[in-house]
Amino acid sequence: MDICERINIIDKQTPDYTTLVAVSKTHPVETITDAYKCGHKVFGENKVQELVAKYEALPKDIQWHMIGHLQRNKVKYIAPFVSLIHSVDSFKLLREIDKHAKNNNRVIPCLLQFHIAEEETKFGFDLEEVCQIIENKELIAIKNANIVGVMGMASFTEDTNKIRNEFKILKKYFDRLKERYFFDNDDFKEISMGMTNDWQIAIEEGSTMLRIGTSIFGLRSCAL
Numbered sequence: 001m002d003i004c005e006r007i008n009i010i011d012k013q014t015p016d017y018t019t020l021v022a023v024s025k026t027h028p029v030e031t032i033t034d035a036y037k038c039g040h041k042v043f044g045e046n047k048v049q050e051l052v053a054k055y056e057a058l059p060k061d062i063q064w065h066m067i068g069h070l071q072r073n074k075v076k077y078i079a080p081f082v083s084l085i086h087s088v089d090s091f092k093l094l095r096e097i098d099k100h101a102k103n104n105n106r107v108i109p110c111l112l113q114f115h116i117a118e119e120e121t122k123f124g125f126d127l128e129e130v131c132q133i134i135e136n137k138e139l140i141a142i143k144n145a146n147i148v149g150v151m152g153m154a155s156f157t158e159d160t161n162k163i164r165n166e167f168k169i170l171k172k173y174f175d176r177l178k179e180r181y182f183f184d185n186d187d188f189k190e191i192s193m194g195m196t197n198d199w200q201i202a203i204e205e206g207s208t209m210l211r212i213g214t215s216i217f218g219l220r221s222c223a224l
């Protein structure tokens with residue numbers, strides 16, 4: 001099966017409102033070009049350097065999503081072109097994105113990353129921390145970083161009930177934020193959840209954005 005067929009299979013099983021982000025990290029420009037030639041335009045990367053290099057090498061109508069942990073001192077490299085940052089995990093990062101978006105005369109859409117998995121190592125907020133950010137008086141001054149939804153990663157486990165419950169938690173967080181702070185904001189609509197091993201569950205639980213790598217591009221070689 002080629003890349004086009006793999007993308008089509010996923011597309012066919014997802015609702016119209018769901019965006020498929022093809023996670024191309026570690027894969028070469030040639031592989032991304034194959035996917036681009038089937039008409040796919042949305043790609044996700046988790047490292048700034050790799051993201052910038054691929055942006056420079058590939059067609060400019062590609063929408064690049066930053067899906068990995070983002071250090072504040074690297075925001076400036078992606079601010080000129082990034083379409084969506086999935087991984088905002090602090091107010092300071094949001095402020096930095098705002099600053100560089102403004103410098104580039106752009107508005108950068110952002111997702112608030114929640115910690116929903118049990119694993120300790122994952123980045124992200126809990127609901128209370130997010131409420132503190134949203135109620136932070138300084139948020140009013142932030143006009144060039146636009147919060148458009150939430151993102152989360154479920155635990156890496158075979159236990160589908162556990163995965164489903166974690167997705168339910170993220171959906172509940174989204175609903176509460178929508179109801180309380182974003183009820184009159186049509187931009188706030190994205191729930192980024194679901195990867196190769198759990199995307200079908202994520203769809204059932206209301207995902208609007210899937211981040212899928214392995215199912216499309218095959219296994220990644222171990223990056224040393």
Ligand SMILES: *Cc1c(COP(=O)(O)O)cnc(C)c1O
Nearest residue numbers: 023046067195196211212213214
């Ligand atoms: C690598 C990665 C993915 C894609 O993972 P696959 O299991 O290959 O589909 C999704 N989200 C994030 C944040 C990632 O780093």
